[in-house]
Structures are given as structure tokens and as C-alpha cells.
Amino acid sequence: MAEGPRPKRKHDEEEAEAAPHDGAAAVAPFPLAELRLQRVLRESARDKAVFLHGQVTSPSGEGTDAVVILEKTPFQEEKVLDLLKKHTKLELQMHNDIYSTYHLYPPPELSEIKTTVVYPATEKHLQKYLRQEVHLIRETWEDYKNITLPFIQSQSFSIQWVYNILEKKAEADRIIHENPDPCDGFVLVPDFKWNQNQLDDLYLIALVHRREVKSLRDLTAEHLPLLRNILQEGKEAVAKRFGVPGSQLRIYLHYQPSYYHLHVHFTALGYDAPGSSVERAHLLADVVDNLAMDSTYYQKRALTFALRADELLLKKFQEAGRV
Numbered sequence: 001m002a003e004g005p006r007p008k009r010k011h012d013e014e015e016a017e018a019a020p021h022d023g024a025a026a027v028a029p030f031p032l033a034e035l036r037l038q039r040v041l042r043e044s045a046r047d048k049a050v051f052l053h054g055q056v057t058s059p060s061g062e063g064t065d066a067v068v069i070l071e072k073t074p075f076q077e078e079k080v081l082d083l084l085k086k087h088t089k090l091e092l093q094m095h096n097d098i099y100s101t102y103h104l105y106p107p108p109e110l111s112e113i114k115t116t117v118v119y120p121a122t123e124k125h126l127q128k129y130l131r132q133e134v135h136l137i138r139e140t141w142e143d144y145k146n147i148t149l150p151f152i153q154s155q156s157f158s159i160q161w162v163y164n165i166l167e168k169k170a171e172a173d174r175i176i177h178e179n180p181d182p183c184d185g186f187v188l189v190p191d192f193k194w195n196q197n198q199l200d201d202l203y204l205i206a207l208v209h210r211r212e213v214k215s216l217r218d219l220t221a222e223h224l225p226l227l228r229n230i231l232q233e234g235k236e237a238v239a240k241r242f243g244v245p246g247s248q249l250r251i252y253l254h255y256q257p258s259y260y261h262l263h264v265h266f267t268a269l270g271y272d273a274p275g276s277s278v279e280r281a282h283l284l285a286d287v288v289d290n291l292a293m294d295s296t297y298y299q300k301r302a303l304t305f306a307l308r309a310d311e312l313l314l315k316k317f318q319e320a321g322r323v
């Protein structure tokens, strides 16, 4: 299990050596230079990220879809001095009185671009990252049973990656904390979206060991010991490993999630993480309180969430006359 007060650096020897255990080393590097760009799915000036749809040509000449996300990473305080000293060029852009702006060109080791690859990507992945209009749905329990549940049972993203983590077939060296109890236990790992180089955008996920809990909708008072373990042990593990106190963590579930295996997001309170808005995030502490008050709280109340314009689930709600 990972120990120590600060996040592990990407180039840690420890991580390089441990790579074979997380399955990553068994996979050939993605042929980024050979990617044929199909279109830009989305671009965000605020997040300094671009989401690309590309194709990789197989030896048989067939194109296989991939999603590539390029994202500029936050500054690391301890590297700022290096940036000032080791920059390769400083080019004046404009000067006016006491004000001036420059183009600063850092050396390669200080200009990392976090690159996330989904390959092969399904049509659903392409849709997920495509910029689209969104619509709010207010889902009653009946809507859930009649529309949402049949839909997620018939088609949702594969959760193989979750099972790989739980079974230590992938990311085993990245585990921050584990409670191995098959009923009330969970695994806490750094999220896909966090490169662990700085704490500003800290992001971890707790994946529960039990496999039958799909989402918030399945939770009852029976799950309180599990949820309390995640809240308590998760906070303690983050404080111990990264030095971030529980009071500076946003700990929440998504409804709807993308992956229907119960998991809890841990993000730095100061970080405006994607999916932390009111129409999607449910604070774990509130979920615990709601279930303690009423075991069937999430089988009674309506829940609001946003769906993208061309999502099939939105179409199902429209067909049922619920939008």
C-alpha cells in the first residue's frame, strides 16, 4: 500500500518498478504520432484541455476509434524556480509603461501535458466527450424503475476496469487504502483524472467491494456501515498519505454515474472538479444522514440530473412523455 505524506511523483522509481503489477507495462505504448485526427470533440479554454476523436490504423488497414484528452497540468510550486532558471526562451509580447507580457518557453521536463487515452473507444465514449447541449431530468422512483433501470441494464459502460482494481489486476501499486471486508469494505485509489503531481486538483475514488450496488438509487440503511467506513477511513487515509484534512475534501457520489458500480469521489475542496455541480454531486455525509433518517429515502424521492441532447436515455424519457 502507498505510504508517505506527499503525492508520489510520476517518475518515482517506486512507481516505475511497480508498473508491471498494474497491467500498464504489459500494454504497448499508444501510437500517438500515428493517430489520424477525425475531429475535436470538445475544447475548454478554462480547463486548458482538448478532447480529440482519432483513429489508429491496424495492419489490415482498418481504423479503430480512440479518444485522446490533452490537458495542461497545474503548476507545481517546487518546480517554479526551475521554470524561471531553465526556460529556453523568453519572448516579449507587449510592453506598456510598467506592464509587459511574455511568451515563456519551458524545457520539456517542465511542460508536461497530461494525456488520457481511451482505446479502443466505443461510440458511447465519443458521445460522452462531445460538447453538447444538456437537459435537466427530474426522475421519480417510478421513472427509475420503468425507464432508467431497464436502460442501464441493457447498455452502460463496461466496469471491467473497476473489477481489475478490486482484484489487483490493475493499479495495485496505486492503492492508498483498502478495507478488505467483502460487504463493508472498499479500495481507495487516485482517480484517472489526477496525475498526483500536486494537491490542488487532488482526486481519488473509493470503489466498494460489493458488486450488486449500482448507484445511489440502490442504497438503503443496510449500506450505512459501508458508507460510514468510506467517509471515515477515506478521510483518515487522505490525511495520512497527502496531509489534506477531511475539512478540505469534497466527498460525494454522482447521480447518474458513468459507471454503475458504487463509488465515491474524493476531491480537493478548492478544486472545481468536473461533475461536482449541484445537479450531479450528492455529498456522502448527506447521503448517510438521509439513509439514517429513512432507509428507503433513495427509493422515494425524485432525483435531478442532466443528460446530453443526443443521449439515448433522454430519448427514453421523451418517449415516455416525461420531458
Ligand code: GTA
Pocket (backbone or CB within 6 Å): 047, 049, 069, 071, 116, 128, 129, 161, 171, 189, 190, 191, 192, 193, 205, 254, 256, 257, 258, 259, 260, 265, 274, 275
Ligand atoms: N483510477 O481506469 C480508471 C478509471 N476510469 C476508466 C474512470 N475512472 C478511473 N479511475 C481510475 N482508473 O472520476 C474515474 C473517472 C471518474 C470515476 C467514475 O472513475 O475519472 P462516474 O461514474 O461518476 O463517471 O465516475 P464520470 O464522472 O462521468 O466519469 P468521467 O469519465 O470522469 O467523466 C466526467 C466528465 O468530466 C466527462 O464527461 C468529461 O467531459 C469531463 N472531463 C473534464 N476533464 C476531463 C479529463 N481530464 N479527463 C476525463 N474527463 C474529463
